[in-house]
Amino acid sequence: MLVSDDIRQASTLPGRFYADRAVFDEVKEKIFASSWLYVADNEVVKNSGDAYPFILLPGVLDEPLVLVRDGEGVLRCLSNVCTHRGKLIVEQPGNHSLMLRCGYHGRCFRLDGSFKSMPEFKEAADFPSPADNLAQVPVREWLGMVFVSLQPAFDFEEAIWPIMDRVGFLPLDMLRFEREGTQEYHVKANWALYCDNYLEGFHIPFVHPALNQALDFGQYDYELFRYCNLQIGIADEGQPHFELPPGQVDFGKKIYAWYYWLFPNLMLNFYPWGLSLNVVEPLDHERTKVSFRTYRFENQPFNRGENQLEKTEMEDEAVVESVQLGIQSRFYKRGRFSPSMEKGVHHFHRLVAEFLAGK
Ligand code: FES
Ligand SMILES: [Fe+2]
Known part of the structure; x- marks a missing residue:
């Protein structure tokens, strides 16, 4: 699945990438097992001795893991499978006072x-021999969230520095999880179609008439980095926007939102009121779970635009599900990119092609 580096020449990923079960099996190992995945907020392992068992990507990677916080406060992620005969060790979250039995x-x-x-x-x-120890899995804490990777193909820090570089001035340690702003959506489409749709604002005037009122579409902008990219939404007259300090790279612009996408499946949308996180998890090759998680800056007025977010999501799901049907057609092979509006989608498709080729 070659995707040319030159967007003017390039074709999109072929339809079968989104519909073929065998391709999805490859994606599992070459993309999801090799990347950094959000698993939980670090609240779940706040104190020394806390343990939090989970299955990494249920139904897809199906890897039983456990997060533990040791006596020194160090967070670890371990295989949760006993090295004797393979029982799961920690069955329930809780405090295990410095030992797992x-x-x-x-x-x-x-x-x-x-x-x-x-x-x-x-x-x-x-x-005992080293084979009797539990495997340790690479783990990182960032913005109060926990990320793990089974076999990281790249450094977490290398992936996220462009985000910190731009939003580091915000009081990120004041982000608090808001239960009310949390929703799960089930989409009848391949996970990558959901990402494709997120990665361009091209469809906004067609699909989201209400959102189109809030953004100055003429100034919508894209920036690409190695493992993440950014869409910049500029506020229309009278719409809320960030107050930027002098020296911040966007100083002078009325930023409505920074929409970051982190390869392969995470969206971090920064608004003046806080962060909306979208976690895109494949359930299989044609079904996806999307979790919206809201984090508000403490002491900031909350202006999340509840109805608009829900409405926008429904509009996006409808187009993405329609595309899932369309790309399976005998007559659809691959598409082409708009060089001005689909830079983010092209970036994603290049990364997918790179990871599938095994670099
Ligand atoms: S499976 Fe026998 S002790 Fe764990
Ligand atoms: Fe959309």
Whole structure:
């Protein structure tokens, strides 16, 4: 699946990328197992000894993992599978007071994953060995969120620095999760179609007439980085916008929102009131779960535009589901990009092609 670096020449990913189960199996390993994925807010492992078991991408990667906070406050992510006969070790979130014990035959592990003890194994030869430790999975904390990667193909820091570079002036440590602003949507389409749609503002005047009123569409802008990209929405007259400090790179512009997309499946939308996070999780090759999570700056008036967000989402889902049907047509092969409006989609398609080719 070649995607030319030159957007003027390039064709989009072929229809079968979005519809073929075998291609999706490749995407699982080459994209989702190799990238950084948001898993939870770090609230779930606040105190030393806290453990939070989860399955990484249920139905897709299906990897049982556990987040643990050790006695020094260090966060770790471990395989949650006992190295004896494979039972899941931590079944419920809670405090495990600095040791994990498997409930099947009592094997114990330290919070760094190392083997600690096991009954009835005195006569076992070459025991314990490194194979009896729990695997550690790379984990990062950022903006109060936890990210993990099974086999990272790139550094987390390399991926996020462009975001921090621009929004670092905001009181990011004051972001607080808002339960009311949290929604889950199920979309009958491939996860990448949802991303494609997010990555261009081209469709806004056609699909979102109400949103089109708030944005000055003529000034909509795109910036590409290695593993993320940015769309800049400029506020129309009378619409809310950021107060920027002198020296900030967009100083002088009326920024309505910065819409960041982090490869492969995360959207971070910064508004004057806070952050709207969209986590795009494939359920299989043609079904996707999208979680909207809202974080508000403490002490900031909340102006999330509840109805507009919901309306915009419904409008987006309708087009994306329509595309899922369309790309399976015998007559659809690949499309072309608008060089001015589809830079973000082109960037995404190049990354997909790069990861599938294995670099
Ligand atoms: S499976 Fe864990 S102790 Fe046996
Ligand atoms: Fe949209």
